[in-house]
Amino acid sequence: MTSPIILWFRRDLRLSDHPALTEAAASGRPVIPVFLHDEVVSSLGAAPKWRLGLSVAAHAKALSEKGARLILRRGRALECLADLVAETGAGAVWWTRAYDPDSIARDTEVKTALKQAGVDARSFPGHVLFEPWTVETGTGGYYRVYTPFWKAVRDRDVAEARPAPGRIPVPEGWPASDDLDDWHLGAAMRRGADVVGALVTVGEDAARGRLGAFIAEGIDNYDEARDFPARDGTSNLSENLTYGEISPVALWHAGRRAMQEGKRGAETFLKEVVWRDFAYHLVYHTPRITHANWRPEWDAFPWNTEATKAVTRWKRGRTGEPFVDAAMREMYVTGTMHNRARMIVASYLTKHLLSHWRIGQRWFEDCLIDWDPASNAMGWQWAAGSGPDATPYFRVFNPATQLEKFDPDGHYRRRWIAEGQAAPSATALSFFDAVPRSWGLAAAEAYPAPIVNLKEGRQTALDAYKARDF
DNA sequence: TAGCTCGTTGGACAA
DNA sequence: TTTGTCCAACGAGCT
Numbered sequence: 001m002t003s004p005i006i007l008w009f010r011r012d013l014r015l016s017d018h019p020a021l022t023e024a025a026a027s028g029r030p031v032i033p034v035f036l037h038d039e040v041v042s043s044l045g046a047a048p049k050w051r052l053g054l055s056v057a058a059h060a061k062a063l064s065e066k067g068a069r070l071i072l073r074r075g076r077a078l079e080c081l082a083d084l085v086a087e088t089g090a091g092a093v094w095w096t097r098a099y100d101p102d103s104i105a106r107d108t109e110v111k112t113a114l115k116q117a118g119v120d121a122r123s124f125p126g127h128v129l130f131e132p133w134t135v136e137t138g139t140g141g142y143y144r145v146y147t148p149f150w151k152a153v154r155d156r157d158v159a160e161a162r163p164a165p166g167r168i169p170v171p172e173g174w175p176a177s178d179d180l181d182d183w184h185l186g187a188a189m190r191r192g193a194d195v196v197g198a199l200v201t202v203g204e205d206a207a208r209g210r211l212g213a214f215i216a217e218g219i220d221n222y223d224e225a226r227d228f229p230a231r232d233g234t235s236n237l238s239e240n241l242t243y244g245e246i247s248p249v250a251l252w253h254a255g256r257r258a259m260q261e262g263k264r265g266a267e268t269f270l271k272e273v274v275w276r277d278f279a280y281h282l283v284y285h286t287p288r289i290t291h292a293n294w295r296p297e298w299d300a301f302p303w304n305t306e307a308t309k310a311v312t313r314w315k316r317g318r319t320g321e322p323f324v325d326a327a328m329r330e331m332y333v334t335g336t337m338h339n340r341a342r343m344i345v346a347s348y349l350t351k352h353l354l355s356h357w358r359i360g361q362r363w364f365e366d367c368l369i370d371w372d373p374a375s376n377a378m379g380w381q382w383a384a385g386s387g388p389d390a391t392p393y394f395r396v397f398n399p400a401t402q403l404e405k406f407d408p409d410g411h412y413r414r415r416w417i418a419e420g421q422a423a424p425s426a427t428a429l430s431f432f433d434a435v436p437r438s439w440g441l442a443a444a445e446a447y448p449a450p451i452v453n454l455k456e457g458r459q460t461a462l463d464a465y466k467a468r469d470f
Numbered sequence: 471t472a473g474c475t476c477g478t479t480g481g482a483c484a485a
Numbered sequence: 486t487t488t489g490t491c492c493a494a495c496g497a498g499c500t
Contacts, residue, residue, distance in 0.1 A: 137497085137498065137499090138498070138499070138500095139498085141497095141498095143497085143498085144496085144497060144498090145476090145477065145496090145497055145498075146477085146478070147476080147477070147478085147498095148476095148477095148497075148498055148499085227479080271478080272478095275478080339479085340479075343478095343479065347480090382478090382479095388497095389477080389478090392477095392480090392492075392493065392494080393492095393493085394480080394481075394492050394493080395479090395480050395481080395492095396480070396481070397479090397480065397481090398480080398481060398482095401480085401481070402480090458481080462492095466493095
């Protein structure tokens with residue numbers, strides 16, 4: 001059989017360690033790489049959509065260097081693929097599996113319809129280390145707690161990452177393709193692409209370089225340095241993992257090798273990679289986690305669901321709480337936020353402001369270039385207390401104490417908060433360049449007083465949590 | 471099966 | 486300044 005294989009790329013924009021591509025290239029049949037601006041892409045937030053555009057461009061370039069093309073189409077996935085099958089005579093449509101509910105709904109529809117039409121519609125692994133149905137508790141259920149999950153997978157064999165195919169067989173002619181620029185994937189990005197663009201690391205080669213640098217310089221001290229937001233102590237690879245520019249398998253083996261070489265922080269790093277898998281494990285087994293309280297009894301909790309002034313100030317980095325504001329500004333300017341800072345702003349929103357985690361989740365979804373449906377849902381529900389984690393309700397992060405502990409020299413604070421500084425840093429000033437004029441912010445203004453007294457806010461939250469009647 | 475141990479990331483306060 | 490204890494109590498997962 002020599003009919004072409006349509007290789008439908010989604011969040012797997014790489015050539016190496018790509019099981020579907022490897023098998024397609026090895027088949028000898030022509031391969032038609034495709035990326036669709038489909039219903040799932042349409043629903044992305046501003047920053048992830050913009051960042052996706054960069055990734056797609058990089059992937060198209062990488063494919064062109066192999067003599068192939070990335071065909072772009074816009075519309076519902078099933079219709080686009082059915083059209084492409086008809087136009088090219090393709091006998092197969094292959095892709096890398098996704099595990100979030102929206103993607104599963106789309107993929108199920110596609111697979112069913114294509115199979116009915118006699119097309120070899122097939123999905124492959126590649127997005128996670130361990131597919132959700134391959135990890136089971138002793139009684140055959142799914143894991144709800146991370147540590148047992150980690151213990152269940154940490155000693156598993158993971159196949160080595162596969163190199164990119166040396167050659168990708170191409171069809172005799174290429175189907176028509178949209179022009180990526182016409183998709184305007186960055187149109188909703190409020191802050192200038194030039195601001196964030198200078199900070200992103202795009203594409204498979206760059207991601208691999210980033211991993212190499214982290215393994216060489218960062219992983220040894222990762223367990224300690226990762227907690228300090230002003231230090232460059234993390235891998236920063238979430239941005240690349242999100243779009244599949246690098247595979248979790250590549251991270252796994254790099255981490256394992258580092259562990260064998262005695263690098264101290266290697267195991268902590270591996271655990272973080274597995275946390276990402278755990279998030280996909282949860283989203284697969286309990287898809288409601290993306291939009292509803294994982295523990296339904298929390299539906300009775302009196303979250304504030306309104307867009308209050310306090311919520312607006314949280315979004316705009318104007319709470320008067322330096323750690324919270326620095327973090328929210330960091331996210332607005334760079335499209336990322338340090339992990340510890342994510343916990344702190346989430347705790348502040350859901351506890352001190354008693355606002356619903358969905359508000360924060362949506363804002364993150366709009367602002368983060370590394371937005372990921374599984375990790376974000378899990379993280380927000382963990383912070384709020386409604387998630388699959390036995391976090392006691394009295395665990396309330398104190399942003400002031402956290403600042404003392406994890407930013408003792410004030411580097412993070414000064415990096416992002418210009419007000420009150422005689423000579424503000426360029427990064428702190430860049431926030432005021434990035435925000436819309438309608439926000440009416442100026443670096444020369446006084447830094448706002450705290451909108452919530454931390455002690456009172458904590459107590460209000462504790463009282464509300466204690467009074468919950470479930 | 472019943473019992474046991476433990477739970478990513480904390481805070482406040484006492485000693 | 487540092488260290489220990491309590492804040493509650495449940496359910497996951499193991500034995």
